[in-house]
Amino acid sequence: MEERHGPGISHWWRYGPPGWNRSAERAESRPAGLPWRSTVLITVFVLVGSNFAAHGQPHREPLDGYARVLLLLASLMLLWRRRHPSAVVFGTAAVTLVYLGAGYPFGPVFLTVAVGCVSAVAAGHRRAAWAAVGLLWAGHVLIALWLYRWLPPAGDRSASVTQEIVVATWVLAILALSELARVRREQWARERADRAQAAQRRADEERLRIARELHDVLAHSISVINVQASMGLALLDSDPEQARSALTTIRAASKEALGEVRQVLDTLRAPGAAPRAPAPGLDRLGELVEQAAAAGLTVEVLGEPPRLPPGADLAVFRIVQEALTNVVRHSGSRHARVCFADAGGELLLRVDDDGPATGADAGGSGNGLAGMRERAAALGGTIEAGPRPDGGFRVVAVLPAHTREDQ
Structure with missing residues (x-):
């Protein structure tokens, strides 16, 4: 082709x-x-x-x-x-x-x-x-x-x-x-x-940014689709209505994933051309919670999501998205908490699940954590991720005050 x-x-x-x-x-x-x-x-x-x-x-x-x-x-x-x-x-x-x-x-x-x-x-x-x-x-x-x-x-x-x-x-x-x-x-x-x-450096950075965006979009959406497909297959004979609901969720998730991939690839068009849709941000956190709920994960949001400049807003959204994706893929917990707080003028983002971990790569050992760290570093912040003493998993992002729009 x-x-x-x-x-x-x-x-x-x-x-x-x-x-x-x-x-x-x-x-x-x-x-x-x-x-x-x-x-x-x-x-x-x-x-x-x-x-x-x-x-x-x-x-x-x-x-x-x-x-x-x-x-x-x-x-x-x-x-x-x-x-x-x-x-x-x-x-x-x-x-x-x-x-x-x-x-x-x-x-x-x-x-x-x-x-x-x-x-x-x-x-x-x-x-x-x-x-x-x-x-x-x-x-x-x-x-x-x-x-x-x-x-x-x-x-x-x-x-x-x-x-x-x-x-x-x-x-x-x-x-x-x-x-x-x-x-x-x-x-x-x-x-x-x-x-x-x-x-060349700018081109390499742009290719890395596009690759990171594609990874975040596809990893989250495919995880949701995988969970729903497994549920649909298990309930196809015993509960057709629940299987139908899983298929509906798969269709919505795949449609949204295609839209976001198309938006990322729009950046490859001629210079000066405006993107066809705004980049996702924390204003779409509710949609992210609904997608997680469709995958069987209950997400509790604590604290008020801050107002951030566009670049920082996208980065924080992707960090939350990747953290929830890791919970769906690698944790046996069906409950997660997303907490926003102000720690001494810095923005503190914490994503917790109660575990237990499932699979050899529980907690995410691939490109997801590396991508989150790169996004935080680009804003001048840090990411810490690892198991909690009680068996759960925690992701903590600390971002400098200048990322906040109201500072």
């Missing part, structure tokens, strides 16, 4: 409704493209800027076709700066060094090396970036202080120490900018990872 009608509930819990994150899926499945737009802009800037720079440096070699090919080659290499950052930074440095060795004017050609260096450092190839920029600077010093005698332009003079200090300053500035880009990128990656972990 699940294959015919699409992903099941478990898939929905984990990955969200169909189309929930379709854009992210497409982005992850799409291969990384080449940065055409930025590379075209850099190429135009380098070519046009070099023409303007040549007018102010008449003592250098004029820009010719060979110079423009070098400028174009250094710029177009940046298309692969994301896929092969180390090769690109070395390539742009080598082409720039050839350009300088040919005696062409200084200008925006250094921008290609700067972009390649920033990309390499940001991608984690720090040594390659530093080595490429260092080799370019060393080659420039070699040309400016020694090889200028044999390289164009004719009559070129040695560079001064001040000029080399300026060049070294620019090199350090490029490296510093690259490191800054790397640090910022790592910070963004950490922030994305933290957001993803927080989202």
Whole structure:
């Protein structure tokens, strides 16, 4: 059935409704493209800027076709700066060094090396970036202080120490900018990872909440149904009317269970959609007592149920429901007491039965007690559960004062 009608509930819990994150899926499945737009802009800037720079440096070699090919080659290499950052930074440095060795004017050609260096450092190839920029600077010093005698332009003079200090300053500035880009990128990656972990934690907590709700609803309702079914089978021949009453109770309990399960599963709908029915609370304590009575358990409520905020109201209701479910399933007593009291500003909830215990897991040794403890802990309270000296069983919940609506 699940294959015919699409992903099941478990898939929905984990990955969200169909189309929930379709854009992210497409982005992850799409291969990384080449940065055409930025590379075209850099190429135009380098070519046009070099023409303007040549007018102010008449003592250098004029820009010719060979110079423009070098400028174009250094710029177009940046298309692969994301896929092969180390090769690109070395390539742009080598082409720039050839350009300088040919005696062409200084200008925006250094921008290609700067972009390649920033990309390499940001991608984690720090040594390659530093080595490429260092080799370019060393080659420039070699040309400016020694090889200028044999390289164009004719009559070129040695560079001064001040000029080399300026060049070294620019090199350090490029490296510093690259490191800054790397640090910022790592910070963004950490922030994305933290957001993803927080989202995963929220999803896990929501799945745990839904599972706990389903357990509480189903455990209580199925316990009532089990007791009534056993009674109906026993009385089917001797007392048909009593058996009919048991079947009626089963139908009502199953209908209510289906309604509550549907309400819990409504939380899996699209975000922002309001639940179709209010969450149960202590205002439905009377219904809970009636259900227990239908299962043959007389419940006496002592004290006035407090007014609580919605979340605390649901949690206390589920604690009472689970405690009564344990009495129905694991106790031979047909009488239970639910007591609400104010203990020093704290809300005290106590559920007692008179025993005796029945079965090896009497008192509840499964997920029920663990669920009650989790609900109490979520409110900042505690749960104590265990046998009483007189043979009965007691569940005591102590909840802080801030859970009360009137505090």
